[in-house]
Amino acid sequence: MNRLALLWLIVVSLFTGCSYHSDLKNLQLIYATSLDTNEKNEIVTTVTIQSPGGKERTVPIHEVLTATGPTLQESLYKKIGLQIAGPIGTSKNQVMLICDKLAKSDILNLLDATFRNSNDPMLAKVAIVNGEAAELIKLNRIGSATSGEYLRKIIKSAQYETVIPFVTVHSIYPLLHDRGKDGVIPILRRENGEDSETDKDKAVIDGVGLLSKSKYTGYNLTPEQSSLFLLMNGKKGEICIMTRKIDETKGKNDLSQYVSLNIIKSSSNKKVMVSSSGHVQVQLQLKLKGIIIEHAKYNRIDKKLIEQLNKRFSELLTEEAQGICKQLQKAHSDALGIGRDLIAFHPKEWKELDWEKAYPEVDFKVSVSMDIISHGIIN
Structure with missing residues (x-):
């Protein structure tokens, strides 16, 4: 009896294995997804699907379906x-693009089903697209690479260079429920090539979009602002290049007026205080250490010039940081997590605050100090 049962299990497992491999062979893998909306306020979903190569072909076939x-x-x-021959597989989805109009409604509702589905990849990159998101899915690809792979590499490169934060379905979804901090999401746009033969259309990183609760506010930070914002938030990438115009010669604009620094170290310190009258004040100090990588005006750099550059960069970045805080307040986006600090260190005052009204009135005192520690081997 035991032998018959064992034999039966072996037969069943063999047939199950064959069925499993057959399903894999016919699986239609999604590599990128875009979400748009139409005049009926319906969701327009566009995907790029890779079908496995068969006996007659050696490379996979890519299709774009809507x-x-x-x-x-x-x-x-x-x-x-219903448009494809075989079951859909979402486990390989690499990016999820949301059009700006749809993102202004409610991102939380859009990502809810994805987050609940155990088969969907939680590490898929999430980004907002200015205009129609499907346009980036339909970009002409190079070689056999899918548009999903192309877009993922662009986003990953911008993360590496401290232009945008690391944002995936897994990281952004819990933040949309956070009472004390709002999120930011990378912004992409399509840039048309001048020459269709040699210069193809491409996707471009356009900074980050500011969220308020679970909605996109329509306010953005430019790539330059975004890099400084990430440093203020203590989220430096592998490299961070900052180029600023340090000379303001009237009627002149050439390379000698600019200096490029590689920020090799950054540290931020944030202190949130509440007065007896309930007014919130934030002191944020950002300390940066950098290396000069380009300065066309002077071949020789001495200690005095270094001090001047430190002062100039500190002034410029402090002014920019203050502008970023004002932009966050204008968008009602608490992306620096001031609310979290109030919940943690001032719980009594937090309960008494109407944060929607109090946040735009927060007094930000921001200071940025630059310390240039190296200028290359010119001298």
Whole structure:
């Protein structure tokens, strides 16, 4: 009896294995997803799908499919699923792009189904697109690379260079529920090539979009502002290049007026205080250490010039940091997490505050100090 049972288990496992491999062979893998909206306020889902190569072909086939529906699940699994021969696989999805109009409604609702589905990849990059998100999915690809791979590499490169933060489905979804901090999401746009033969259309990083609770506010930080914002938030990438115009010669604008620094170390210190009247004040100090990598005006750099550059950069970056704080307040986006500090260190005052009204009135005192520690081997 035991031998018959064992034999039966072996037979069943063999047949199950064959069925499993057959499903894998027919699986239609999604590598990128974009979400737009139409005049009926329906969700327009566009995906790039890679079908496995068969006996007649050695390379996978890429297809771009679009469908509409009241929800993401309806348009993706039901409508797009009916257009393909085989089951949909979302485990390889690398990017999720959301058009700016749809992001202004509620990002939390859009990502809810994705976050609940254990088969969906939590590390898929999330970004907002100025205009139609599907345009980036439909970009002409180089070689056999999918648009998902192309977009993922662009986003990853910007993270490496401290232009945008690390944002995935897994990292942004919990933040949309956070009472004390708002998120920021990378902004992409399509840039048309001048010559269709040699200069193809491409995706460009356009800084970060500011969120208020779970909605995109429509306010952005430029790539230069975004890098400084990340340093203020203690999130430096592998490299961080800052180029600033240090000379203001009237009627002149050439390379000799600019200096480029590589920020090799940064440290930020934030202190949140509440007065007896309930007024919130924030003191934020950012200390940077940098290396001169380009300064065309002077071949020889002495100690006096270093001191002048330190002072100039400190002044410029302090002014920019203050401007970033004002932009955050204008957008009602607490992306620096002031609310979290109040919850942690001033819980009594936090309960008495109407944060929606109090946040735009927060008094930010920001100072940035630059310390140039090296200027290369010219001298």
